[in-house]
Amino acid sequence: MTVAPPRRRKSARRQRLEGAITYPIDWLEERSGLIGGLRYFLFRKVPGDTNWFHTLGSATLTAFLVQALTGVILAMYYQPDPNTAYQSINHITNDLTLGWLVRGMHKWGASVFIILLFFHMARVFLFGAYKYPRELNWIVGVMLLVFGMLEGFTGYLLPWDQTAYWATVVGINLNGTAPILGPFLADFLRGGAEIGPDTLSRFYSLHMLLIPGAIFALIGLHLYLVVRLGVSSPPWSGQAAGSDYVEVTPTTDGRSGLTQPSARSGWRRNGGES
Numbered sequence: 001m002t003v004a005p006p007r008r009r010k011s012a013r014r015q016r017l018e019g020a021i022t023y024p025i026d027w028l029e030e031r032s033g034l035i036g037g038l039r040y041f042l043f044r045k046v047p048g049d050t051n052w053f054h055t056l057g058s059a060t061l062t063a064f065l066v067q068a069l070t071g072v073i074l075a076m077y078y079q080p081d082p083n084t085a086y087q088s089i090n091h092i093t094n095d096l097t098l099g100w101l102v103r104g105m106h107k108w109g110a111s112v113f114i115i116l117l118f119f120h121m122a123r124v125f126l127f128g129a130y131k132y133p134r135e136l137n138w139i140v141g142v143m144l145l146v147f148g149m150l151e152g153f154t155g156y157l158l159p160w161d162q163t164a165y166w167a168t169v170v171g172i173n174l175n176g177t178a179p180i181l182g183p184f185l186a187d188f189l190r191g192g193a194e195i196g197p198d199t200l201s202r203f204y205s206l207h208m209l210l211i212p213g214a215i216f217a218l219i220g221l222h223l224y225l226v227v228r229l230g231v232s233s234p235p236w237s238g239q240a241a242g243s244d245y246v247e248v249t250p251t252t253d254g255r256s257g258l259t260q261p262s263a264r265s266g267w268r269r270n271g272g273e274s
């Protein structure tokens, strides 16, 4: 029989320190329940055989947050006016403390974000994680992809240099060739018959308000669905997300079975409580 070592009493200083940390947390929890909500969100059961590929979604989220943060800093100095936009970008890059770094992070981070987005999407596709019951989350993901690309398109014009201008001319003309809606779309993007001051302020507003707002909202919905449905196991796994390990016997429910259908239905099929 092993005897537990005597518990050492905490020193008064340590008790005071712990109290200083736990008191505000308890205060907030008692009044809002937010801490419980956060705990529910962060501490969930995931299948034991999730792997590094499952971190690509969080990596994409991190890249997006870096874009949001650096974008807010850039917006403090950028001027969306054809006469001063280019100079303001030069000013950020050459005169401001660490301006080159913030701008560089935003510019290259945009590519990192899109690349991670595609890697994450490829993981979901190749693992079959888009199947029942996660189809809705795939659809939300597709919307995120569209808004992510739009964010890149609208941001590209903002430096207002030759590359930005002509790339936007090409982009808008491409949209203009779409059947029926094309000409309206091109007019909407230009903000008139020609690319000019209205186009720049329109793109700026879309780039720093409307599209990021939509992306934030969609990410919220995306993560809600991830929490609700649980993370799917890799295709080769026998485990169901959200349940303790139970050997899965093949069922005849007609699904090809690349992934476990869901946390709950997997649990029930294995004889667990509902």
Ligand code: HEM
Binding pocket: 053, 054, 055, 056, 057, 058, 060, 061, 062, 064, 117, 120, 121, 124, 129, 130, 134, 137, 138, 139, 140, 141, 142, 144, 145, 148, 219, 222, 226, 230, 231, 232, 233
């Ligand atoms: C801003 C873009 C995105 C962010 C921040 C994001 C974030 C995440 C995170 C954190 C997860 C959970 C962990 C993981 O499985 O990696 C996840 C899961 C998922 N994502 Fe995304 N995602 C994005 C875009 C997309 C796109 C473009 C698609 C597909 C078109 C997609 C489809 C899914 C699906 C179906 C799941 C559930 C996967 C599973 O349960 O195994 N997501 N996403």
